[in-house]
Each structure stands twice: as structure tokens, then as C-alpha cells.
Amino acid sequence: MSDALLNSLIIEYLHSTIRIAVLIVLPCLGEVFLERSGVINIGMEGAILTGAFFGVLGSAITGSALVGVVFAVIAGAIVTLMFSVVVVTMRANQIVSGMAVNMVALGLTSFLNRLIFGVRGIPLMVAGIDPFPIPYLSNIPVIGRILFQQDVFVYLAYVLVPMAVFVMYRTTWGLKIRAVGEHPEAADTVGINVYAWRYRMAVLNGIMCGLAGAALSLSQLNTFTENMTAGRGFIAMAAVIFGRWNPASATLAALAFAATDALQLRVQGFGIGISSQFLMMMPYLFTLIAVAFFRGRWSMPAALASSYARESD
Amino acid sequence: MTITKKYPRNLLRKDAILAAIGAYRDRFFSWLIPVGAFLLSLAILSIVIAVAKVSPLVAYGALMRGAFGNQHAIATTLIHATVLIFAGLGIAVAFRSGVWNVGAEGQILIGGLTSAVVGIYVKGLPIYVHLPLCLASGFVGGSLWGGLAGFLLAKYRVNEIITTLMMNYIAMYFVGWLIRGPIRDPGGSDVQTFMILPSATLPIIYPGTNLHAGIIVALLTAVLIYVLMFRTSIGYQLRAVGINVHASRYSGMRIHLVQVSAMLISGGLAGLGGAAEILGAQYRLRDYFLSNYGFDAIAVAMLGQLHPIGLVLSGILFGGLKTGAATMQRMTNLPSSLIYLLQGTVVIFVVSATILQTMSARSLSRREERRNERRAPE
Numbered sequence: 001m002s003d004a005l006l007n008s009l010i011i012e013y014l015h016s017t018i019r020i021a022v023l024i025v026l027p028c029l030g031e032v033f034l035e036r037s038g039v040i041n042i043g044m045e046g047a048i049l050t051g052a053f054f055g056v057l058g059s060a061i062t063g064s065a066l067v068g069v070v071f072a073v074i075a076g077a078i079v080t081l082m083f084s085v086v087v088v089t090m091r092a093n094q095i096v097s098g099m100a101v102n103m104v105a106l107g108l109t110s111f112l113n114r115l116i117f118g119v120r121g122i123p124l125m126v127a128g129i130d131p132f133p134i135p136y137l138s139n140i141p142v143i144g145r146i147l148f149q150q151d152v153f154v155y156l157a158y159v160l161v162p163m164a165v166f167v168m169y170r171t172t173w174g175l176k177i178r179a180v181g182e183h184p185e186a187a188d189t190v191g192i193n194v195y196a197w198r199y200r201m202a203v204l205n206g207i208m209c210g211l212a213g214a215a216l217s218l219s220q221l222n223t224f225t226e227n228m229t230a231g232r233g234f235i236a237m238a239a240v241i242f243g244r245w246n247p248a249s250a251t252l253a254a255l256a257f258a259a260t261d262a263l264q265l266r267v268q269g270f271g272i273g274i275s276s277q278f279l280m281m282m283p284y285l286f287t288l289i290a291v292a293f294f295r296g297r298w299s300m301p302a303a304l305a306s307s308y309a310r311e312s313d
Numbered sequence: 314m315t316i317t318k319k320y321p322r323n324l325l326r327k328d329a330i331l332a333a334i335g336a337y338r339d340r341f342f343s344w345l346i347p348v349g350a351f352l353l354s355l356a357i358l359s360i361v362i363a364v365a366k367v368s369p370l371v372a373y374g375a376l377m378r379g380a381f382g383n384q385h386a387i388a389t390t391l392i393h394a395t396v397l398i399f400a401g402l403g404i405a406v407a408f409r410s411g412v413w414n415v416g417a418e419g420q421i422l423i424g425g426l427t428s429a430v431v432g433i434y435v436k437g438l439p440i441y442v443h444l445p446l447c448l449a450s451g452f453v454g455g456s457l458w459g460g461l462a463g464f465l466l467a468k469y470r471v472n473e474i475i476t477t478l479m480m481n482y483i484a485m486y487f488v489g490w491l492i493r494g495p496i497r498d499p500g501g502s503d504v505q506t507f508m509i510l511p512s513a514t515l516p517i518i519y520p521g522t523n524l525h526a527g528i529i530v531a532l533l534t535a536v537l538i539y540v541l542m543f544r545t546s547i548g549y550q551l552r553a554v555g556i557n558v559h560a561s562r563y564s565g566m567r568i569h570l571v572q573v574s575a576m577l578i579s580g581g582l583a584g585l586g587g588a589a590e591i592l593g594a595q596y597r598l599r600d601y602f603l604s605n606y607g608f609d610a611i612a613v614a615m616l617g618q619l620h621p622i623g624l625v626l627s628g629i630l631f632g633g634l635k636t637g638a639a640t641m642q643r644m645t646n647l648p649s650s651l652i653y654l655l656q657g658t659v660v661i662f663v664v665s666a667t668i669l670q671t672m673s674a675r676s677l678s679r680r681e682e683r684r685n686e687r688r689a690p691e
Contacts, residue, residue, distance in 0.1 A: 040474070042415070092664035095413050095474055099611050100660035107654030108361075114648045115365050226650060234482065241475055277493060281486035288479040295469050305413075305474060 013262055014146045019220065021258035022154045023048075023212050027236040028243070028250050029157075029164050030201075030208030034080075036168070036245055037201040038181035038194075038303035040094050043083055043101025045233025047206050051076040051213020053109040056224040057116065059126040068126070069214045076210020077203050079105065084202035088195055091307035102233075110226045117224075128222035129153070129214075153215035164247035177201065181301035184308040194308050209233075235261075238287040244298055257283040342670050343618045347627070350662035351616065358655045367645045379640025380633030386640075388522035392594050394632030395527040396421065396603065399586030400610035401628055402538050403459075403579040405619040409542065410575035411555035416462060416477025417583040418607025419484030420455040424584020425591045426488050427454030429598050430496065432509030432591070443512040448530070448588050455584015456577045458484065463576025467569035473576070481607065492598050506598045515593035525593030532625065534585065539621040541578075551575055583607065609635070612656045615663045631656065 027044050034041055041047075051072035058064075058071030083101050087094045117124050131151045138148040168174040177197055179187040184194045212232070217224050235257055242257075243250025264279040291298045359369035380390050400417040407414035428451035435443065462480060465471035498507045515525040542548035553561045554571045562568050590603055613631050617623030634656070638649035 042478070086661055086665055090665040090668045092661075092667060095415055096611060096615060096660060096664050099415070099608055100657040100664070103608070103612065103653040103657030103660065105657075107651050107657060110648045110650035111361065111365070111654065114646070119646070226648070231482070234478065238479060241479075275490050275493060277486045277490035281483055281490070284479040284482040284486075288476060288483065291471050291475055291479075292465050292469070295471050298471075300472060300475075304472075 009266075011142055011145050013266060015149070016265075017255065017259045017262040018146060018150060018154055020261050021255045022150075022157050023216055023220075023232055024236045024239055024254040024258055025157050025161065025251050026153070026212040026215065027205070027209045027233060028239045028254050029160055029247055030205035031236060031240045032164070032243070032245055032247050032250050033168070033177060034198075034201040034205040035240060035304055036181045036301055037177045037198050038184060038301055038306065038308070039084070039087060039198050039202060040098065040305045041080065041083060041101075041202070041205055042095055042098030042237065043079070043105070043233075044098075044205070044209055044236055045229050045231065046102040046105030047076045047079040047083075047209035048213040048216065048233050049102075049109050049227065049229045050079050050105045051210035052217035052228055053113060053213070053224050054210075055214035055218045056124075056126050057112075059128070059218060060117070060124065063127055065127045065129045065218050068218050069129070069211070072214035072218075073207050073210040076208070076213060077206035080202045080206030080209065081199070083206075084199050087307060088198045088202070091309060094305045094307070106227055109224070113224055113226065123223040123225060125222050126218070129219040131219075151215070151219045153211065153219055156211070161247060161251050168247055178301070181303050184303050188308075188310065194310075198308075212236075235283055238283050241298075241300075242283070242287045242290055245301060342666075343620065343623070346663055346666040346670070347616050347618055347623065350659050350666060351630075353662055354655050354658040357658055358651070361651070361654065362647060365647060367647060372641055372645050372647055375641040375644040376634070376637035378637070380637030382640075384519070385522050386636060388519060388524035390629065390633045390636045391524055391528045392590075392632075393635045394629045395525075395531045395593070396586040396590050396606050397610050397613045397631055398531040398535060398625055398628035399589060400583040400607055401613035401617060401624045402535060402621065403455075403582030403586070404610055404614040405617070405621070405624060406538065406542065406551065406582065407459075407575050407579035408614065409555045409619050410551040410571060411558060412463065412466065412572055412575045412579070413474045414459060414462070414477050414576060414579050415474060415611070416459060416480050416580070416607070417586075417610050418605070419477070419481035420459045420580040420583035421587035421590075421603055421607050422484045422488050423458040423587070424451040424455035424581075425587030425598060425603060426491065427451055427584070428513075428588035429506060429509055429591045432513030433496075433507050433597075436510065438512055440512040443510065444515065444592070447509070447513045447592055448585065451584045451588020451591075452581040453584070455587065456581030459580015459583065460573060460577040463573040463580075466576070467572040485604075488598065489600065492600065496598075498597075504600045508597050509592065513592055514596065515589065523594060525589075527589030527593040530585070530589060531628075534582065535621040535625050538582070542621070547574070583610070586610075609656065612660045615660050618663075 027048060031041060031044060054075035055068040055072035059068030079101060083097060086092045086097045129151050131149060134148040134155070138144045140148070168177070176187065176192045179192060180194050180197045188194050216228065221228070236254070239253040239257055240250050242253035260279050260282045264276040267274060267276050267279065362369045362372050379386060381387055400421055403420065404414060404417055428447045431450040432447045435446065438446065458480060459477070462473050462476040465476055466473040492506055493504055496506050498505055515527050518524055518526050518529065542552065550561070550566050550571050551574070554566060554568055558568060586606070587603060591598065595602055609631060613627045614624060616627040634652045638652045641647055642649040
């Protein structure tokens, strides 16, 4: 294989790693904040799927992909808002409720897809979000292609990741969120509204899932298919854990997982003798090994997955 | 002095009713919640179906016919129910012990894998040795897979939700890798293993259909789990730890041991589910065999109120939904995945109902307090 060809292969590989990573990074950031406030949402998969469907629906109705994104974000937020009513106010078990959200989302999107778009041999293509090369920056050799010839979702992630780190560790909001997730009783005592923060974080999580759904259906495939998320919500969950509930590390974890995923698609192209099944297992295996062997440093938010009841009600 | 002189008649009657509800409250709710949740979900599903301009009655008719309409339909329903009951029992044991095992999916796959390997490669045994050995290896496989999470939880306080969730996908890709490489049948064009030996197959119990003996094993296991959970000291400890870890610790129970046992039993039961399906219905491992059963089983367990009797009923119900959905899709053009909507809403209603239960318990105890206050001066 010539050097030039190999170089371009590697550049394209890194380019698609970023493309794949954005689908994990966005929900991952939302989930980091939600879990830091003490709520675990296994239903991310469902929220992303719902976002993906309503993105396509919005785009199909109005012909504008941007409206599609708005639809997706609202749909994602509604899903997690309903989830938080169940787990925060009704204090239902978060794990089981999250699973239920996935089921409802799968059933509802498949149903609406069939009802609105019908059964068709060729998938319906809607107006999508085209890649938008950033002027000047995209002309930088190598890096320009990898980082700056992407779509708006990727650029959004570039902005959101540092913002998330800043908010989490340098603002009172971040402090309150972490307090609510570590010790809700103490937070409540000093006047932080535990329920309100958990609701806010759930909606934030839903917005991010909606964005990821829109990125999947509007920017990468321009159509909706049943269960098209195919486990991305769970990869994002693994990235949150592997990143130790820290937005920056979680993003790195998501990038690493995306890199394995992109490699898996190219195993034959690169002539690597590793089974793609084995590669796809890696994110989960590494996460398991991390929590099992480095458990001292992998302490999760203390109040994660437990519901909070004020004594006074 | 008679009681009726002290209290007005209507108050007495109200008290009597409340006391009766109080005494039977748990039993009352354990039936009311699942039945109510299911009916409510059915109502929502009916609205959704009506939106699609399909008569809900027609859709449910198709669903019922597909699930229970003839002996083949019933056989398929029971075959699906077998896996769901096994895995649901496993989930119930774990949840009742306060261990959140969401890894039934992976444990089913590993149980299927180990039973198939023993069924294919251990040769020359008579059926009465080979078949039990295969079932046992399915149990052990799932048990070890789940037990690892239990061990990490008990020994190192590693959260079991995280480990079981991750191990689902590890199992999925691990089995996927095995059937593509080491244990693949090289002769077949599809990705699959060899067939299990005839001495490893679960016999057909209703000739003319595919119904295999797995359902009988599942029902017997349900009885066994009932006895274990509610009639033995092991079950008592499991449930006590599930209700209050601290109180159990202070009363001298070995929490670590209880948690590991819960996961060993739980994973083993899910593994048996995988084994029963492979030994009784599929006879070999294929790509994506039994996908999503582990998650469906959570719905089964919740609707069954984590009780073996409820579980058998809800397992058959959900097995029927799985079977009937295809017929519904064919006859009404509604997508078969619509049943996931029903499944999800049922679970949401069941878990949300716990707060109603605590609220009613609290209001009852408040009434009791007030009544005692009224009585106190005399």
C-alpha cells in the first residue's frame, strides 16, 4: 500500500471517528450531569431514538432540517421529562423505569414511522444537515479534514465539552448539582431544591439525546429506520462510567469508543486480523475492567439511582 | 356498655373496612397494581391503535388469535414464555434481594452458549445423563456470569447495575465471536454452530407442535423458587437483605454471602432460560439468538410483582404478546414492535404504583394515629 493512500485512509478514519464520536459525546455530556445529580437514565437509548424520529418528522413536514433538529430536541426533552416525573416525583425505581422508557420509545417510534411514512422499499429521504466546512480552518492540511470538515453537531460538541467542564467544576450550579447527587439531604438542608435540579438535569439530558438523535437521523443517514440507535445509548452510558462522571474524561472515553467502532468498520480495509466482534466488545470490557480493578478511583455519585424523599411530605 | 354506644355506627363500619384493607393491603395491592397497570396500558394502546384508524378490537382479536388461536400458536407462546419465566424468576430473586441485576440478557446468552457447547461436544452419553448435564451447564454458565457481578458487588462494592449492564454486551459480542470462529460449523453458509446431539434435546411434549419440555421445567422451577424464597431460611435472608440491608447486618446475616448467592441463583435461572431455548427449540447457536429476552423479562418480573405465581402468569401473557404481534402485523399492518409500547407502559405504571402503596400505608397509619389520639383521653 502506498504511503499516500495509507495517509488518506488514516485521515478518513479519524474523520469518521469524530463523526461517530459526536453521537456518543452529546448524550454522554447530558448523562454526566444527570448522574452527578443522582439520577441514572438507562432510557437514553429511547430518548435518542425518539429524537431521531421526530427530527426526520420535522424535516419531512417543513422541508427544513433545522426545524427537524428543534423537533428532535423537544421530543428528547419530553421523553426525559416524563422519565423524571416517574423517578423523581413518583420515586419509582430508576433502572426499571429507564428500561421501560426504551421499550415505550421503540414501540412508539416504530408505530409512528409506519403510520406516518408507511411501509416502503426505499427509505424516505428527508432534507438533512449537510457538512459545513469552516472557512480557512478546514483548509489546514490533515487537521482541517479531520476536525473542521464536519457538521454543526460536531462543532456544537467542540463548544459544549469545555462549557460542561467549566459549569461542573467552576460554577455554583455545578457545585449544587454535585451536592444533590452526593448527599441530597445535606443539599436540601442548605436550601438547594433537590427535585428541581434533578428535573433540570433530566431535561438537559433529554435535549442532548434529542440532538444526538437528530445528528444520527438528519446528518448521517437522512432517514429513520426502526431501532436505528442500535445500542448507542448504552455505549454513551459506558463512556460516562469509563470517564468517571467527569465531562472531559467521558468525552475522551467516547472518542476512544468511537475510534474502536470506526476501526471495526474498517478491519478488512486496514488488513487487521482482529474480529470485529472482538473490537465491538472492547468499550464494555474496558469499562468493566476499569470499575472492577480501579474501583477506588471509580467511585460513583453517592446518591446515584436512589430516590430522594423529603421527610416533611 | 356496648361498643356501638361509644362510636357512631358509620364510623365503626369505616374502621372495619379500613382495618380489613390494612390487614390484606399487601395482598390487595399485589393484585390490584398489576391488573390495573395492564388495563390502563391496554387503554392507552387502544387509543394509539385507534389513531391509526384500526379498530382496537380487530387488532386485539388478531393478537389473541396469533397467540392462543390454535395449538401451534399456543405452543409458540409457551416456548417464548419458557425463556421469559426462567429469566423473570432470576430477576425476581435478585430484585427481592436488593440486587439490581439488569444482566439477564447476557446471562441468557451465556447459559445458551454453555449448554450448546456441552450438547454438541460431549458425546456418547445417554439422554438421561446428557440432557440434565446440558441444563446444569446452562445454569452454571449463567450463574458464573451473574456471580461475577455479585462477587464484585459483595467483595469490592462495585455497583452491580454497571457491571451487569456492561456484561450484557460483553456476552453478546463474545458469543458472536465464538460462533464466527472457534465453534462455527464450517459447513454451513450461515453463521452458526453444529446441531446439538439428539441426546441433549428437550423432548417434544405435545406431538404435532414444537412445544418442548422446557415449560414443565420452568413451572417446576417456579414452584422451587417459591419454596426457596418464602419457605426457607435462605429465602428469608435474601428477602430481609432486600428490604433492609442495615437491619439484616445488625441481626447477624452475612450480607456479602447473601448478595453473591442472589446473583448466582439469578444468573443461573436466566442461564437455564437460554439453555431451555437452545436445547428445546433452536438446537444450535445462531447470530442474535434470543435477543431482547433479558430486557423483556424485566417487564415480566415487574408485572408479576416479583412473585413466582404472578411471574408464570405474566410470562405466559408476554409470551403470547410476542407470538401474537406477528399475526397482528400481518393482519392489521400495525408494527409488531407496538407491543413494546404496551410492555413499557405496564412497567412504568407498576413501578409508579409503589408510591401509591406507600401513600396509602401512610394515610392508613395516620388515621390510626388520629383514632388513638381520640381514644387516649378516656
